[in-house]
Amino acid sequence: MRLLGSIVLLLVVGSALAYKTYSGYQVLKTAPLTPNVMPYINKMSRIYDFWGTPVVGRPATVMVSPEEASVVNAAFNRLRISHEIMIEDLAPIVEKDFAEQERLMRAIPRQPRVAVYDRYMTYDEINAHVHETIAANPSVASLVDLGLSTEGRELHGIKLSNGAAGQPTVWFDCAIHAREWIAPPVCLRIIDEVLADPALRDLADWYVLPVANPDGYSFSTTDSRFWRKTRRPNPGSTCVGTDPNRNFDFLWDSAGAYCDETFPGSSAFSEPECAGIGNFIAANADSLVLYVALHSYGSLILYPFGHTIEPVPNADDLFAAGQKSADVIASVSGTVYSVENSAAGLYFTFGASDDYAYGIGAAGYAYTYELPGGGLAGFNPPPSRIQGVVDETWPGLKTLVEYTIANPTFPILPTKK
Numbered sequence: 001m002r003l004l005g006s007i008v009l010l011l012v013v014g015s016a017l018a019y020k021t022y023s024g025y026q027v028l029k030t031a032p033l034t035p036n037v038m039p040y041i042n043k044m045s046r047i048y049d050f051w052g053t054p055v056v057g058r059p060a061t062v063m064v065s066p067e068e069a070s071v072v073n074a075a076f077n078r079l080r081i082s083h084e085i086m087i088e089d090l091a092p093i094v095e096k097d098f099a100e101q102e103r104l105m106r107a108i109p110r111q112p113r114v115a116v117y118d119r120y121m122t123y124d125e126i127n128a129h130v131h132e133t134i135a136a137n138p139s140v141a142s143l144v145d146l147g148l149s150t151e152g153r154e155l156h157g158i159k160l161s162n163g164a165a166g167q168p169t170v171w172f173d174c175a176i177h178a179r180e181w182i183a184p185p186v187c188l189r190i191i192d193e194v195l196a197d198p199a200l201r202d203l204a205d206w207y208v209l210p211v212a213n214p215d216g217y218s219f220s221t222t223d224s225r226f227w228r229k230t231r232r233p234n235p236g237s238t239c240v241g242t243d244p245n246r247n248f249d250f251l252w253d254s255a256g257a258y259c260d261e262t263f264p265g266s267s268a269f270s271e272p273e274c275a276g277i278g279n280f281i282a283a284n285a286d287s288l289v290l291y292v293a294l295h296s297y298g299s300l301i302l303y304p305f306g307h308t309i310e311p312v313p314n315a316d317d318l319f320a321a322g323q324k325s326a327d328v329i330a331s332v333s334g335t336v337y338s339v340e341n342s343a344a345g346l347y348f349t350f351g352a353s354d355d356y357a358y359g360i361g362a363a364g365y366a367y368t369y370e371l372p373g374g375g376l377a378g379f380n381p382p383p384s385r386i387q388g389v390v391d392e393t394w395p396g397l398k399t400l401v402e403y404t405i406a407n408p409t410f411p412i413l414p415t416k417k
């Protein structure tokens with residue numbers, strides 16, 4: 001027993017030492033962005049690690065390594081973007097986060113078929129939860145098998161259905177950006193609620209993918225807290241991974257270098273995770289009413305397109321449904337979401353998943369939800385905040401489903417409905 005204890009201790013210490021420490025990494029915060037600086041912010045955001053979506057009228061935050069700090073500071077100065085140091089050194093924050101996570105892992109063991117909301121779950125725990133939930137509810141839950149990630153992890157989601165034919169379908173995916181840990185608990189809450197309420201299953205067939213980037217998510221929980229991309233190696237480069245939310249096969253843009261935070265991949269759907277999701281969306285285009293990707297952070301509800309500020313034909317419908325959802329969230333908790341066209345902030349993106357679902361004509365309603373952040377430390381809402389975020393987000397998503405089912409709209413391609 002003592003030997004076992006020593007091994008456990010060694011494993012804990014060993015894993016702690018394996019973390020990227022982020023020693024000397026800073027987070028800079030700008031003054032609210034003005035429209036004239038956005039072209040430069042767009043360029044900088046390809047290379048440097050901006051946290052959240054840069055939006056006109058709001059401050060932007062960017063994480064810089066010790067080597068990057070002087071370059072980014074000089075660029076901001078040249079552009080006359082006033083800025084300050086929001087976090088002087090990320091190392092103690094990361095260390096505290098991982099220590100707290102390890103403490104909670106020991107203190108709060110996962111129970112079979114029960115999602116945990118008072119600490120962050122690992123990918124393995126979430127995947128086990130999905131499988132157990134399906135096995136325990138065979139009449140309403142079934143496996144959505146989207147294949148394997150680059151490192152061989154299962155890309156397994158869950159379908160919840162009363163089994164009626166011809167139902168409209170709604171889709172939710174979480175944490176396609178690895179570090180956005182606050183998203184999977186929201187996906188798990190959707191599963192809890194829809195499992196418990198037959199009326200929700202009468203409304204639609206629900207598809208939920210709690211971890212859309214299993215390799216990256218796992219890496220962010222064991223090695224590198226602020227990892228964003230997938231984990232597929234890039235030939236001849238030490239920089240690993242692709243930004244999966246630039247890799248979808250709709251207006252995919254090849255511009256980008258391997259080391260860029262938003263590297264779009266060697267080709268559209270080069271990432272098996274994106275191809276798995278994209279193929280599923282395309283195959284279910286006839287029934288899909290609503291596509292939602294859950295990200296963090298920024299308290300934003302974004303709708304297509306990301307590459308242009310030209311409004312899509314049903315922009316009014318997209319805005320109205322998003323605003324309904326935002327109103328409900330505000331009424332629950334006071335958290336204020338801003339509902340915007342993805343590019344309205346003049347931050348342009350290509351190959352994003354919601355643009356794909358909308359742009360190929362699969363879903364007339366498509367959104368990216370940027371869930372709330374964790375205050376000063378951005379991606380680190382403390383575990384004590386998980387329940388609150390989940391509690392306020394679910395009613396907003398439920399309203400979104402009810403509204404979009406009741407108010408049909410049409411994607412840009414008139415090929416369906």
Ligand SMILES: [Zn+2]
Binds near residue numbers: 177180245295296
């Ligand atoms: Zn994201």
